[in-house]
Amino acid sequence: MNMSKIVREAANLLFPFILVFGFYIVLHGHLTPGGGFQGGAVIATGFVLLFVAYSYPQITERIGVGALHNTETLGLLLFIVTALIALGFGVTFFTNWMLDIGPILNNPVAFGPNPGDLNTAGVIPVMNIAVGIEVLGALSVIVLYMMSGTKETI
Amino acid sequence: MKNLVIGATVLILCLGILYVGVGLEFGVPLFTDMDEYFVSHGQEQTGGNNIVTDIVFDFRGFDTLGEATVLFTAVLGAGLVFRKRGEDEEYEYE
Amino acid sequence: MFFNLPFIVAALLVILGIITMLIKRNLIKMIMGLSLVEAGVNLLLVSLGYRAGGIAPIFTNAPAGVMVMPTVQAMTLTNIVIGIATTALLLSFVMVIYRMYGTANANKVRKLRG
Numbered sequence: 086m087n088m089s090k091i092v093r094e095a096a097n098l099l100f101p102f103i104l105v106f107g108f109y110i111v112l113h114g115h116l117t118p119g120g121g122f123q124g125g126a127v128i129a130t131g132f133v134l135l136f137v138a139y140s141y142p143q144i145t146e147r148i149g150v151g152a153l154h155n156t157e158t159l160g161l162l163l164f165i166v167t168a169l170i171a172l173g174f175g176v177t178f179f180t181n182w183m184l185d186i187g188p189i190l191n192n193p194v195a196f197g198p199n200p201g202d203l204n205t206a207g208v209i210p211v212m213n214i215a216v217g218i219e220v221l222g223a224l225s226v227i228v229l230y231m232m233s234g235t236k237e238t239i
Numbered sequence: 240m241k242n243l244v245i246g247a248t249v250l251i252l253c254l255g256i257l258y259v260g261v262g263l264e265f266g267v268p269l270f271t272d273m274d275e276y277f278v279s280h281g282q283e284q285t286g287g288n289n290i291v292t293d294i295v296f297d298f299r300g301f302d303t304l305g306e307a308t309v310l311f312t313a314v315l316g317a318g319l320v321f322r323k324r325g326e327d328e329e330y331e332y333e
Numbered sequence: 334m335f336f337n338l339p340f341i342v343a344a345l346l347v348i349l350g351i352i353t354m355l356i357k358r359n360l361i362k363m364i365m366g367l368s369l370v371e372a373g374v375n376l377l378l379v380s381l382g383y384r385a386g387g388i389a390p391i392f393t394n395a396p397a398g399v400m401v402m403p404t405v406q407a408m409t410l411t412n413i414v415i416g417i418a419t420t421a422l423l424l425s426f427v428m429v430i431y432r433m434y435g436t437a438n439a440n441k442v443r444k445l446r447g
Binding site for chain 3: 245249252253256257259260261263264265266267268271273274277278281282288289290291294295299302303306309310312313314316317320321
């Protein structure tokens with residue numbers, strides 16, 4: 086059954102802000118405190134807020150378990166592929182291969198305390214995004230599985 | 240008698256853990272060579288400002304790969320436990 | 334007086350978790366004990382890397398000063414994620430056990446049925 090209208094409207098209102106805050110934490114993972122796991126957990130709390138506010142049939146006809154599961158698989162695949170591309174450059178697995186290619190990505194970082202640029206650190210932001218997507222899918226789909234397991238659908 | 244032995248073992252274990260906790264000194268780390276290297280060289284070798292993220296995704300990348308695999312396996316296990324059953328298929332546990 | 338208070342608190346958390354796992358018979362309370370042990374280990378790891386007067390190991394607009402140990406923080410991050418995965422899987426198992434046996438008492442679910 087649904088929660089009351091006040092809770093549903095508040096969840097609708099808060100969901101975009103939680104999403105923006107989570108993606109901020111994911112994208113700035115190499116500059117500020119945070120990273121893929123923390124940002125993914127924040128985004129997953131936004132999804133869980135929606136799951137709590139609405140009923141299980143209403144959620145599954147809009148989002149779907151398969152979509153979240155595919156999101157998680159996509160994140161893990163992106164992570165592994167990013168690590169595997171390093172083999173094509175003749176270096177070992179998990180090497181930071183983006184540090185010395187391209188005009189945009191090889192922005193040299195100033196050593197010591199600095200303001201920080203978004204296009205530094207090579208492969209680390211890509212892996213942050215991959216892990217963020219994976220954690221977002223995983224935590225949401227675990228809660229969704231648990232909701233489907235209760236006898237009376239909440 | 241058996242409960243007494245188990246209780247004594249647990250008591251000794253708890254006292255050992257508490258002794259370790261009390262004996263350590265706070266604010267003075269014991270072994271600092273690896274962390275000194277990460278703090279002083281991590282920024283020039285990976286280019287990231289956040290040293291913790293550098294360690295998680297670059298120096299200890301295999302660790303993170305295993306961690307992501309553990310999370311994926313947990314989701315697969317939860318999906319296996321709560322998989323859809325047929326409507327007429329009841330549990331046979333009284 | 335208590336200069337190493339974080340270590341004492343971590344040890345107390347681990348002890349409370351072990352005792353909870355041993356004397357409680359409810360499966361969900363045993364999982365709560367496991368989470369307590371995990372929280373104690375996380376606190377122990379983070380406070381092992383603290384250096385007196387240190388700042389966070391992030392160079393973005395950092396003030397001058399020594400930095401705390403970053404490796405233990407990375408390992409704590411790993412530990413948190415693995416703990417979440419383990420707890421979720423255990424709670425799923427407890428839900429299925431409750432549905433099959435009608436109880437979550439560890440003394441009553443241990444008889445074999447087949």
